[in-house]
Amino acid sequence: MYPITLNIENRKCVIIGGGKIAYFKAGPLLEAGAEVTVVSPEICTGFQVLEKEGKIRVLLKEVEETDYNDAFLIIVATNSTEVNERVYENASESQLVNVISNHELGNFHIPATLNRGMLSISVSTNGASPTLAKKIRNDLGKVYDESYEEYLEFLFEARMIIKNGSFSKEEKSKLLRDSIQDIYKYSLKERYRFLARLLPVEAEENISLG
Ligand SMILES: C[C@@]1(CC(=O)O)c2cc3[nH]c(cc4nc(cc5[nH]c(cc(n2)[C@H]1CCC(=O)O)[C@@](C)(CC(=O)O)[C@@H]5CCC(=O)O)C(CC(=O)O)=C4CCC(=O)O)c(CCC(=O)O)c3CC(=O)O
Numbered sequence: 001m002y003p004i005t006l007n008i009e010n011r012k013c014v015i016i017g018g019g020k021i022a023y024f025k026a027g028p029l030l031e032a033g034a035e036v037t038v039v040s041p042e043i044c045t046g047f048q049v050l051e052k053e054g055k056i057r058v059l060l061k062e063v064e065e066t067d068y069n070d071a072f073l074i075i076v077a078t079n080s081t082e083v084n085e086r087v088y089e090n091a092s093e094s095q096l097v098n099v100i101s102n103h104e105l106g107n108f109h110i111p112a113t114l115n116r117g118m119l120s121i122s123v124s125t126n127g128a129s130p131t132l133a134k135k136i137r138n139d140l141g142k143v144y145d146e147s148y149e150e151y152l153e154f155l156f157e158a159r160m161i162i163k164n165g166s167f168s169k170e171e172k173s174k175l176l177r178d179s180i181q182d183i184y185k186y187s188l189k190e191r192y193r194f195l196a197r198l199l200p201v202e203a204e205e206n207i208s209l210g
């Protein structure tokens with residue numbers, strides 16, 4: 001298995017099946033900006049709400065190949081193992097297919113994920129124990145709490161200034177290593193000081209005045 005993070009903004013993603021498990025998979029896709037179509041003869045209340053809100057497109061029918069042959073990513077989540085297997089067999093080799101009823105089918109698994117702004121932590125046991133993946137994710141969530149959201153914004157800003165600044169290669173890598181010191185995790189004042197240190201002298205004066 002080869003872990004990656006995927007940009008699915010405005011990409012066509014098809015969820016096959018309209019039950020609880022399918023619904024649970026839709027949230028992260030929508031948050032990532034995907035264009036989601038659900039194909040299922042029946043859909044749960046959650047999907048009905050999303051459809052009314054115009055967030056998803058629904059095809060109230062049993063799945064056929066034409067419903068997903070142009071999809072970038074497919075999540076197969078019906079309660080029929082046979083239907084799930086058939087969709088996987090009929091999908092093209094270049095499509096991303098997740099089959100939730102069988103960890104041996106499909107070409108990717110969905111990990112247990114924690115998002116803290118620009119920080120994503122994903123845990124996968126590759127089908128051995130999804131419950132353990134969930135527990136490890138929840139344990140990590142206590143260490144990497146909500147404060148990491150703003151901390152990552154600071155680190156991103158600092159890194160952009162460092163990358164675009166006129167520092168030597170050595171200075172750049174030292175500054176990048178310095179930026180992840182604990183002190184900047186805990187103190188806003190120290191973050192401002194660090195950013196001010198990176199800017200040319202006139203800009204630094206403006207920061208301290210303003
Ligand atoms: C292979 C995979 C699908 C894939 O390819 O993506 C898969 C497969 C299966 N899961 C099953 C059952 C359960 N899955 C969960 C929970 C989660 N399952 C997730 C992922 C994955 N599950 C992928 C592997 C990831 C990995 O191993 O790390 C998580 C991490 C992420 C997500 O789903 O978004 C999410 C945590 C969500 C969160 O909180 O974020 C729970 C616990 C619970 O819900 O509390 C149970 C009941 C307990 C149990 O059975 O263990 C069954 C049996 C179905 C049946 O009985 O019919 C299969 C089928 C099989 O085993 O083949």
Ligand SMILES: NC(=O)C1=CN([C@@H]2O[C@H](COP(=O)(O)OP(=O)(O)OC[C@H]3O[C@@H](n4cnc5c(N)ncnc54)[C@H](O)[C@@H]3O)[C@@H](O)[C@H]2O)C=CC1
Binds near residue numbers: 022
């Ligand atoms: N990966 C995971 O996290 C987990 C996976 N599962 C698996 O997920 C499956 C689905 O679970 P639930 O959502 O709770 O089931 P559910 O019974 O609530 O929903 C099944 C859905 O599939 C739809 N469906 C049936 N035949 C179809 C077809 N030919 N074309 C399109 N849609 C069709 C039904 O209309 C229904 O909306 C379970 O059978 C189980 O194997 C279960 C627990 C966790």
